[in-house]
Amino acid sequence: MNQELFLRRRSKVHVPMGTGGATRAQVASAIREVAAFRCVLSETLIEQIGMLSPTELKHWLHGIVEILRRRSGAHVHHRPFYPDFPEQVLRATEAELYLNAVIHYLTLRRLPPTEESRPPLLEGNFIHWVIEPGSVHEFESLLEPLVSSRTSLSEEETADVVWFVREYKSDVFRLLPEAIPFREIRAQVGGALILHVAGDARVDAFLERNVETATDVLRLAVALSGGDVSLATATTRFKAMKRSMRRLLLRLLDSIPNATEDVMRNAERWKRLAEVLHPGDYADKYPRALDAITAARRDEAPATFGSRVETLLAQRDIATLTPLLQSRPGEFARRLDVSLRRATNPEAVLDAFEAVATQVSSPVLLQLLAQVRAPRPLSPARLHPKRRIRQGLWHQGSPRTSHRRSVGSRSPNLRKRACNAFCIAAATRSLFHRSRITRIQGAAGAACIVEIATYAGARQSVAYA
Known part of the structure; x- marks a missing residue:
């Protein structure tokens, strides 16, 4: 207690x-x-x-x-310098105050001789x-809200969490919640468990459940060295580690898919960590971990997930892009708008997103909801049909490039008024397609209605072309 x-x-x-x-x-x-x-x-x-x-x-x-x-x-x-402050200071001359200050610092804080004292403060x-x-149960319940926080812990709160782990040891698992939402706190709890509850199989199970990325492994190593797990400050000076700790960190890193891409985000920190991990000692046992750290040492940046997505978008290969985005549902939600605009079959994109929508966090889903519900005013676009029609045609909206080409190719055989009507009709077909409303359950359990509009001209297509 x-x-x-x-x-x-x-x-x-x-x-x-x-x-x-x-x-x-x-x-x-x-x-x-x-x-x-x-x-x-x-x-x-x-x-x-x-x-x-x-x-x-x-x-x-x-x-x-x-x-x-x-x-x-x-x-x-505490001993007051002037016990009868402020009266004693008001009565003293400037020379006396100056000499008292100089003597105080030159003689290692010797106080001036005085017999004055102030009466005790009024008590009330x-x-x-x-x-x-x-009760003991109330005391033990203090741990769960600390580790369930969704923001960083203060130094005092971190010390409280470490105290519980250090004192309760293996018994601390009954006090921990099923899930720890904040990654920094996962690293702090995981580091404390490694240091104070070594040898318990539940520690490995906890780490495998809560370490999801290479950055999580880095935070865990920083926590073991007493550094800043937010990775916001300067590079941590990593302490020498036992072989068991080194094997544990390398095993966690080796089990992470696409670890190299994540390692390159903090390449300098990984270079420093590699000096104490010695991944070459376990090259045969953890080859993927060695490859990821070697890439950081050589500054060999691999093709990232974002670069592959941008390449497929530029190629308008939405059929290949869709399964790639499904591997990262949150990124799929952020890229849903542009994917729908460039897809020849928007229904297939929506079906693919609906299959993974439950894995998207509620904040991202709400952002998507706000995006599709937001008013999207369009600036007037001026169309210039070829050949005989000299005057530009104004339309409140920006049609797609394909419709613009079809208008230009057919307008020479039409009168000016008929061409204008045709332009408006083409723009209307481009701007207004049927919309779809899908009910999606967020990962946090809150249901929200996400209106996913598949019309091609909700924004100006040239922004994505």
């Missing part, structure tokens, strides 16, 4: 079962001692400490007072908080 953690996070303390015997005077003395730190014990807590023996009460009170002293700063002894009922009793 960490009373300081419990008191700081819940304003509660745990009182163990006692043998009884504490007198009312001893309990009142304990209440008075705690009240010196502007705290008061609740009625329930007073009843519980009254069931302790005098020795147990003394031991319990000593621990609580030490915590309160550290929290209030009372554990540090200034209660900061009420301390309640708490």
Whole structure:
């Protein structure tokens, strides 16, 4: 039981079962001692400490007072430079104040001689908080909200998580939630488990379940060296690792598909990590991990996922692009708009996206919903039919290039007015195709309606051409 953690996070303390015997005077003395730190014990807590023996009460009170002293700063002894401040400073001359300051620094903080003192501050009922009793179950429940956070933990919160892992060891698995959503916290918990719960098969299972990318492996190595798992600060100085830790990190990296692409995003950090991992020692056992780290050392960037997607989009090979995007549902959602515009069969693209839509996070789905629902005003486009028609035709919308060519090829045989009507009809066919409404379940469990419009001219096609 960490009373300081419990008191700081819940304003509660745990009182163990006692043998009884504490007198009312001893309990009142304990209440008075705690009240010196502007705290008061609740009625329930007073009843519980009254069931302790005098020795147990003394031991319990000593621990609580030490915590309160550290929290209030009372554990540090202070001597005021001018005890009767500000009156004493107002009465002193500038020369006296200057000499006192110089002597203070030259003589290693020796204070000027003085016999003046200030009367004690007025005491009153200034209660900061009420301390309640708490059970062991309430204390153990503090871990789950910490590791379930969706934002970075502070240094204090990280120390609390590490304390639970270090003290509970293998028993900590019953306190951990099924899933840890934030990757930085996964790395911090995983690093603590490797350091303090080594040899437990559940540690390997936890890591295999929560380490999904090469960057996750890098964060885990940074956590083992006490660095910044957000990877936002300068390169971490990695500590020497045992063979078991090196094998574990290489095995995790070897099991990740397309690890080289992810490693190249933090190539310099991987170069530093490779100096302590020595992947060449396990070249036969973890060849993919060695290849990924070797590529970072040689700066041999492979063809990335994004480059392959852009190439297929430029080639308008949507049939090949669709299964590639299905491997990354989130990227598929972001590329859905442009894929539909360039597809000859939009229905096939929509069916492919619907098959993986449940794997897309709810925020991305909501962004997609906002995108397709947003108003899309189109600037007027001027069409210039060839040959006999000299005057440009204005249309509120931008037709596709293919329709523009068909208009130009057929307009010479038409009168000006008929050509204008034909241009509008062609643009209308291009701009307005049937839309489709698909109900999609997000990964977080919240259902949302995503309106996926398959019309080709919702935005100007030239933006994607």
